[in-house]
Amino acid sequence: MKKTLFDKIWDSHIVESIPDGPDILYIDKHLIHEVTSPQAFNELKERDVPLFRPEQTVATADHNTPTENQHLPVKDLLSRKQLKELTQNCEENNITLYGLGHPYNGIVHVMAPELGITQPGMTIVCGDSHTSTHGAFGTIAFGIGTSQVAQVFASQCLLVEKPKKLRVNVNGKLKKGVLPKDVILYIISKLGTNSGTGYFCEYAGDVFENMSMEGRMTVCNMSIEMGARGGLIAPDDTTFDYVEGKEFAPKGEEFENLKAYWKTLKTDKEAEFDQEYSFDAEDIEPMITYGTNPGMGIKLSGSIPVEGTKSDAKALSYMGFQPGESLLEKPINYIFIGSCTNSRIEDFRTAAAYIKGKRKADNVNALIVPGSRQVAAQIQEEGLNLIFEEAGFTLRQPGCSACLAMNDDKIPAGEYCVSTSNRNFEGRQGQGSRTILASPLTAAATAIAGKLTDYTKMLN
Numbered sequence: 001m002k003k004t005l006f007d008k009i010w011d012s013h014i015v016e017s018i019p020d021g022p023d024i025l026y027i028d029k030h031l032i033h034e035v036t037s038p039q040a041f042n043e044l045k046e047r048d049v050p051l052f053r054p055e056q057t058v059a060t061a062d063h064n065t066p067t068e069n070q071h072l073p074v075k076d077l078l079s080r081k082q083l084k085e086l087t088q089n090c091e092e093n094n095i096t097l098y099g100l101g102h103p104y105n106g107i108v109h110v111m112a113p114e115l116g117i118t119q120p121g122m123t124i125v126c127g128d129s130h131t132s133t134h135g136a137f138g139t140i141a142f143g144i145g146t147s148q149v150a151q152v153f154a155s156q157c158l159l160v161e162k163p164k165k166l167r168v169n170v171n172g173k174l175k176k177g178v179l180p181k182d183v184i185l186y187i188i189s190k191l192g193t194n195s196g197t198g199y200f201c202e203y204a205g206d207v208f209e210n211m212s213m214e215g216r217m218t219v220c221n222m223s224i225e226m227g228a229r230g231g232l233i234a235p236d237d238t239t240f241d242y243v244e245g246k247e248f249a250p251k252g253e254e255f256e257n258l259k260a261y262w263k264t265l266k267t268d269k270e271a272e273f274d275q276e277y278s279f280d281a282e283d284i285e286p287m288i289t290y291g292t293n294p295g296m297g298i299k300l301s302g303s304i305p306v307e308g309t310k311s312d313a314k315a316l317s318y319m320g321f322q323p324g325e326s327l328l329e330k331p332i333n334y335i336f337i338g339s340c341t342n343s344r345i346e347d348f349r350t351a352a353a354y355i356k357g358k359r360k361a362d363n364v365n366a367l368i369v370p371g372s373r374q375v376a377a378q379i380q381e382e383g384l385n386l387i388f389e390e391a392g393f394t395l396r397q398p399g400c401s402a403c404l405a406m407n408d409d410k411i412p413a414g415e416y417c418v419s420t421s422n423r424n425f426e427g428r429q430g431q432g433s434r435t436i437l438a439s440p441l442t443a444a445a446t447a448i449a450g451k452l453t454d455y456t457k458m459l460n
């Protein structure tokens with residue numbers, strides 16, 4: 001039978017299949033952070049079950065971490081407690097932890113790929129919905145609940161139903177100023193936030209083939225926002241070149257042997273999908289959201305829909321917008337460039353290239369938060385920090401930060417924030433905050449103009 005990329009990886013990880021039921025799937029890598037692991041560790045302790053393969057688990061601290069003075073004890077007591085608990089649990093269970101201050105520390109979905117922990121053909125889980133990010137490598141990666149975290153701790157396996165298969169094709173040439181973030185916001189605006197429910201999504205077509213690994217991660221990251229379990233892209237030379245030489249990537253002959261196998265990880269020509277959609281790259285423009293779910297997206301130059309669920313009155317009232325309104329020229333006081341969607345070096349290079357020689361508008365608070373210590377170091381190495389500082393942007397230390405405001409980085413109630421993160425739910429960036437999702441370029445241009453602006457005309 002012809003197989004999809006997803007089938008190939010899934011089938012090679014089945015330990016046992018229950019007839020007409022779920023599969024027991026072997027998990028290659030288990031990533032953990034401070035928010036969703038404590039209960040799972042407690043469960044193991046209560047049942048006196050040891051961790052089966054601690055060397056397959058890697059931990060980081062990201063959600064609760066402050067983005068200032070990371071060398072000092074964490075001020076917030078709850079956060080401090082949570083980080084301490086993670087440290088203790090990792091020590092007791094022989095798990096490698098890249099905690100606060102460690103050179104490898106960062107948002108779990110940024111640090112694992114950049115360290116070569118994420119590799120093609122793997123199964124990767126984490127108690128975090130945006131684990132879908134790792135699918136960019138041709139990896140089956142998905143978020144799991146806390147009881148499943150305990151299951152993986154105890155067995156390195158997961159009892160799980162095989163999802164249905166969805167393919168989204170985007171072919172053609174992207175217009176100038178259209179970034180991977182715009183591509184995925186466009187897809188979700190067309191398909192809606194439930195279109196992926198029950199599916200695993202493969203992204204195919206030359207737009208993804210021509211995308212960098214970082215762009216692919218941005219796309220796969222948001223698969224969950226259309227309801228899919230995860231998303232993945234077939235590994236190719238771009239993938240292999242990215243993985244090669246990374247700290248924990250296989251080396252020498254082992255790398256070559258694996259690469260030969262990774263090259264087979266492609267959907268067969270006649271393989272079937274349960275659902276398929278196709279889009280033209282030429283139709284995609286810079287995107288923003290105007291509502292309170294990531295599917296409520298429009299072109300930056302467009303206007304808010306007048307009818308149907310897309311003009312949901314509750315969402316528009318929360319956001320303070322009207323049906324039919326254009327958001328161009330809307331004053332914006334906050335921008336945030338960060339989160340596991342857009343906090344990698346290319347995101348900051350793109351923003352810096354636009355910002356260079358300009359200054360942010362006086363009304364704007366512009367927050368830049370790298371996804372990891374390694375990204376932060378790279379920003380310094382390339383001198384991007386100078387560009388940001390001269391333009392009046394605030395550059396902080398790595399972490400999830402204002403993506404979900406579990407630390408001090410909150411957007412005040414009623415304020416708009418053009419944010420490169422992935423969720424615009426009510427109160428997501430702080431109680432009463434109003435999030436407009438966009439690309440790093442849109443966020444940068446907004447900071448300079450002090451309002452949403454059609455920057456595509458200003459690109460040279």
Ligand SMILES: CC(C)[C@H](C(=O)O)[C@@H](O)C(=O)O
Nearest residue numbers: 035036063127128129130404
């Ligand atoms: C805290 C964590 C469980 C959560 C998730 O699963 O995604 C968070 O990372 C988020 O982005 O909302």
Ligand code: SF4
Nearest residue numbers: 130339340400403404
């Ligand atoms: S950056 Fe945001 S979306 Fe990503 S893991 Fe952290 S909180 Fe979740």
